[in-house]
Amino acid sequence: MKNKYKVVTLKERLDLKDEFSRLHSIGWVKFMREDPIGVKNWGKLLTYFPEFQFLLLNDDLEPVACGNSIPFKWDGNENSLPSGWDGVLEKGVLDFENNVSSNSVSALAIVIHPDYRGQGLSDIMVREMKGLVAKSRLDKMVAPVRPSLKSKYPLIPMEEYITWKREDGTPFDPWIRTHCRTGASIIKVAAESMVIPASVETWEDWIGMELPSSGAYIIKEGLVPLQVDRETDEGTYIEPNVWLEHHLT
Template sequence: MNSNYRIVALKEYPKLTEEIDKLHRLGWVKFMGKDPIANKYWNKLQLWFAEFQFLLLDNRGTPIACGHSIPFHWNGTENNLPSGWDGVFEQGILEYENNIKPNSVSALAIVIHPEFQGKGLSELMIKEMKSLVKRNQIHQMVAPVRPSLKHRYPLIPMGEYVRWKRKDGKPFDPWIRTHCKTGATIIKVAEKSMVIPATVQEWEEWTDMEFHSSGKYVIPGGLVPLNINRDANTGVYIEPNVWLNHHLD
């Protein structure tokens, strides 16, 4: 660990939950904070799984990044993976409530303060998450990854996008590339990883756009288009992610 930074677990510093919320507000477009599963379970995640939530502090003790993950049970097969981000989040919560012992951990998010992005902290945060999983005596880790540049190519199917390579043969997407650099391999696309339904008016507020007709709309920060149905007064955003397997040995 670079001496300029320090890792702390939320379990040891529970008062830092407010700092985590600040980082998330800075790190995501507005609609990403409106996912129903996240809103339903986020407080339980931080309360029940505090040892799996951590922060990166700079040399002044200021939180500049945070990482989130959740234990769950997985038999190791592709078909047994949850639907994606929403699915694994809910599964982990429900299994805890039903006393089902986890044998795996899924990453949920890594957020880095905008002022500290591009300084190599993403790789550091992934490595710390993997170390945290091993310290908790769990030997499988997966991640439903949100590719960082996919929002620039919202009309390209995710299955095609993840096959894009740079000239050096490495993944085109920087976030997928960082995960692979730290020992991950692609399992499959999670086509319905996160589903965010809302009224047309809510979507207009979140995107600063107007939707006068039903149809598909490219929205700022969206990995895929938003589906608007004016007659039903609904907008539904169904985001695909990419399941990665982090090899811990």
């Protein structure tokens, strides 16, 4: 690889705290940054767990990617996993505030600046995140993964989508494939991983399209359709993700 990259945690470089929000604002569509659980707990994530948030710096020491994860307590039973992204973020924060000892870590996000995508940084970021978990001496690592091509197939159930394979037998989805290549296996679908409710007008602003009547709407970057109810003036996006477990040894 031509470029040399340096990894720093937020604990090591508190002066780079704002870079996480900057990268997320570039890497995600508007509605994905409006998840109420995420909005409520984002500041706490960075404050409580700086050693689990990291940045990838380029040759000029500019942040080009970031990784976010959170420790939490989990007994290893798939049935006791949180609901998904919202659930594990909330649980990790509550565990910390209630002095509950963590034994696991969940990945929350890996964001790569658009200018640096397609250069193999996905593998680097996943491996670096696993390295941080290994250093923390926690037992398990999981991730509520957002499949990168699922938005092209919003009407296909996630349960079916994750069974799709390429000719070589590897997962069809590139992001799931990256995780599996770096030592992960699928646990199950997180059917209600992230729930984003808002007024119809707010949704129209977020997605840049009109929503004239009640019904299901396919939206840009949505993994599933947006459900709109004009009578109650509410649009609700319920995103499914995929729980994966990374094997640390």
